[in-house]
Amino acid sequence: MDKFIERLKELRAEKKLTQSQLAKETGLSQSAIALWENGRRIPNALAIITLCKYFAVTSDFLLGISD
Numbered sequence: 001m002d003k004f005i006e007r008l009k010e011l012r013a014e015k016k017l018t019q020s021q022l023a024k025e026t027g028l029s030q031s032a033i034a035l036w037e038n039g040r041r042i043p044n045a046l047a048i049i050t051l052c053k054y055f056a057v058t059s060d061f062l063l064g065i066s067d
Contacts, residue, residue, distance in 0.1 A: 003064020005039055011055045011062075026054050 012022055019037070023030040028047055035041035043051070052059050060066040 001039060001042065004043075004062060005037055007057075007062050007064060008033075008051065009037055011051075011057065015055075022054075026050050 012019070015022075017025070019033045020030045022028070023033055028050060032041065032043070032047065036043050036047075048059055048062060052062055055062070058066070
C-alpha cells in the first residue's frame with residue numbers, strides 16, 4: 001500500500017493538482033483521496049480504474065506492482 005500512496009501523491013504533484021482539484025477532475029471525493037494518501041483507507045477497484053484512466057497509467061504501476 002505504501003507504493004500506491006507514493007505514486008498517487010507523485011502523479012497528483014506532477015499535474016500540480018490539489019486533492020480537491022483531482023476530486024473535481026475525476027468525480028472522486030476529496031475526503032477519499034485524503035484518506036488514501038494518508039494510508040487510512042484502501043481504494044476500491046472502480047476508484048483505481050478511474051485514477052489509472054485519468055493519469056494514463058496501468059493499475060500495476062499505480063499499485064506498485066511494476067515500474
